[in-house]
Amino acid sequence: MFEKKFFFNTKKYSIISNGVVTKKSPSNIALIKYWGKKQNKIQIPLNSSMSYTLGEVYTVTRLSFSMIERKKRSIKLFFSGKEKKSFLPKILKFFHRISFYCSYLQYFNFVIETYNNFPHSSGIASSASSMSALSLCIMEIEKKLVSSLKEDFFLKKASFLSRLGSGSACRSIYPGLVVWGYHKSIKNSNNLYAIPYPYKVHPIFTKILDTILVIDETPKKILSSTGHQFMSNNPYAKSRLKCAHKNMNRLISILKMGDFKEFGKLIEHEALTLHAMIMTSDPYFLCMKPNTINVLYKVWDFRKQSKKNLYFTLDAGANVHLLYPIKEKKFILKWIYSELFSFCKKIIESFCQ
Known part of the structure; x- marks a missing residue:
């Protein structure tokens, strides 16, 4: 009560x-x-x-x-x-x-x-x-x-x-x-x-930009509220819950130490794990669109070549959030508009408050 x-x-x-x-x-x-x-x-x-x-x-x-x-x-x-x-x-x-x-x-x-x-x-x-x-x-x-x-x-x-x-x-x-x-x-x-969040955070995580690529503007065929229900029959649900608990502990440590590369790897892993749960539910479904996949590969290639701190995350939809430190804005934002604009309907420039 x-x-x-x-x-x-x-x-x-x-x-x-x-x-x-x-x-x-x-x-x-x-x-x-x-x-x-x-x-x-x-x-x-x-x-x-x-x-x-x-x-x-x-x-x-x-x-x-x-x-x-x-x-x-x-x-x-x-x-x-x-x-x-x-x-x-x-x-x-x-x-x-x-x-x-x-x-x-x-x-x-x-x-x-x-x-x-x-x-x-x-x-x-x-x-x-x-x-x-x-x-x-x-x-x-x-x-x-x-x-x-x-x-x-x-x-x-x-x-x-x-x-x-x-x-x-x-x-x-x-x-x-x-x-x-x-x-x-x-x-x-x-x-x-x-x-x-009640603990101290490294300064690098207080100035994060989030550029959102709107791949698909149409409402999702299966709403998140319905998708949540499918976890009850998901054969990988228990493993996912253990993983989420472990990743939260990892994130607490990362936020304190200021390791942006580990932060990026973790949020990408979380995003892909979410979509793995969506694709292995019963009934299964797919939120990503072809251009979602294209963007993820482009981000991986860009990061490998440029060594810049650009990482993605996804909610239960096709659209992509690109997170990066504000100090790297000029170079990264220019690349986003020149290389990724063709894959999306619009780009929304936002930031993490």
Whole structure:
């Protein structure tokens, strides 16, 4: 009952009849991937994960609320200016999950207006930024109702609520390196909400650029939420979980020592392991496109010839994240545009906050 004790606000609510709140929340890119959720649990990961929160890749959500005059609550959702009824089932499921922790929601009608500045459902963690933005809006309403709300509680609960909408969304609440899921080597890590990475990090890892190659803008045929379920029948799941635990320990050491080459090798291994799990699930499926593979080979060849610190990672989609130190930006970015632009629809220049 830890969740109820910590996140159920027992303080008296103020009375408000209507209002509007707006929040902007970034996407994130996982370095240690989580893939698979515990059965019979709501959004509890099989393994801990760590991500960088991204700048310049975000969702903006405007949440209008008004007191219910009739018995039935109304929720409408507009995406990029158009009503999107196909998104509503996920939103309604989210509101149902969080109703125990946000009892005040039952008294309001809602209009959700949201947009991304990047393609949705294509493997750039659009659900992470959208659900975290919505959760931050909900917490802003709670803050209006409970003026004494502390910032630490605000962020923890926002992360907790986000998780109930999209697992990786809980990491988008905080900037920088963020951890979600219990790991014995990371203080205060837990499965209920994310925390900022609590240990000292070598300066080289505080100035990382992420250039995103949008190989495919179309929504994925199989959403991540479905893909997670397939891990329950994956014959390699146990080995993957051991590997993820080991890689988290390795990453903790790497972040302290500042070894960028080992960092790069690790995140590439994690990305390819994620896709190995996708390709060996039952049913199996494939997220990569031919140009994804072309880009990976080009990056490997470039790194071998130039000795530059350019490494890739992938989410559960076709698009490629290229991570490299800011001090090597000029040379690497020029090469990306000249050699990789032909393989993708667009290039998004971002950075790790």
